[in-house]
Amino acid sequence: MDEPELIRAAQRGDQRAFEQLVRLYDQNVLRLALNLLRSPEDANDIYQEAFLRVYKNLHTFRFDCSFHTWLYRIVTNLCLDALRKRRVRREENTVVETSEGFLDRMDTVEEARAHGDPQRQLLSRQLQVRIRQVLGELTPRERAVFEMRHYQGLRLRTIGDMLGTSEEAAKNCLFRATQKMRAALGDFV
């Protein structure tokens, strides 16, 4: 079954079609949530909530945009909400203070993946910390646009659609994000 067929089958209540549909996109959804929120638990929460919403609302999908766009509208809204809540609670970074000094909850995740990838091993520890800091300083929208453009490779026009804004507004967000990053990382590269 191709994607429209899967969607129609899932709309008729076919559970297996729904699962297949999920699998077309869920790896990228998890990747986006993980990079935006930098917490495996929060990324899992976003994943669950996003696909539950898709499941409950799939009957309202009318094929007037791509399913990818429709799905990412839900995902990015959830991520932005989560990022904004964190800002309110002033819990932006994942660094927690313990008796042994500062521990980063993401370290285990990143180190587990670093093996076998020379590029990642070359990346200095200091630079990693700095990148994480500057990402944390971006506004939620700048952050989302940057992740979607840089890591997910989406075009600004599509990103605008997904975030409910114009291509121009998305471009401005990306521009501000890269300016901030250049200012913060300029000495390193």
Added chain:
Amino acid sequence: MKCEEVRTMLPLFLYGELSFDDEERLEVHVDECAACRDALARHKAMFTSLDAAEILPTQDQLDDCRTELRQRLAHVQPEHASFWDKIREGFSVHFHFAPGLMQPIGAVAMLVLGFVAARMTPGSLLGSFHAASVAEPVTSRVRYVEPVSQGRVQIVVDETRQRVLSGSVDDQSIQRLLLTAAKDPSDAGLRVESVDLLKNQPQSAEVRRALLYAVQHDANAGVRLKALDGLKDFADDPETRQVLTQVLLKDNNPGVRTQVIDLLIQHHSNAMVSVLQELMMKEDNDYIRMRCQKALHEMNASVESY
């Protein structure tokens, strides 16, 4: 193009998001300007560092997510099935949904639609504040607050609206809502009730199409039986007969197959004989086999050879 302008455009250039003309002008400048060439190289290096900072989910993480989702989905349906029960409880004082009272003409349908309104756009909150749009919803909840600048704050409110619509079942807009509800994949209870209301309107071509669709595709046998009920006066309509024939040979529910046979054998035809003979080859329900044999006898067709 000045160096300063080139520098601001470098990231968009690397993302391939510049206009054709800007890209052209930038490339020409970079070719001739060593300082900007150097800036471009540094930008590329920064991009590479950023590439390496990406976190990729592990296969275990993904598997955990998928397992949890499957478990959660299993619980979504029952939660929704009680939807109509709640509504009926709430409005039983004014309305009765008993099928006997649902006469085709002048019957009244009542729908309660709950939907989450689109989140208020930040723009509308920052601009003039529409008091009416906030007063109207049944419930609104402040989702988060965020200071924007000196003395200004951005508040995002989630609104859940319930709108009560009442009208005759043959009213166009009521019918459209019922047709949508009849296909709601997440709520079999809602589909049963909607089809039950719609089945009294089979003279509408759109309703008949929806009934035929439900008979063929609805995952819930209760919904399929209701839809069949609505089609009983169309046993001689060729399109209906064609769909019912397929249902007879494919449907896994004996109750549905029984009702389809009852509908189809009202009209004898050669086509019917071969369908029944085909069914005899694979039918394992004794009652249906018996009905089938009886019908074939009545049509003077052979049973034994199958």
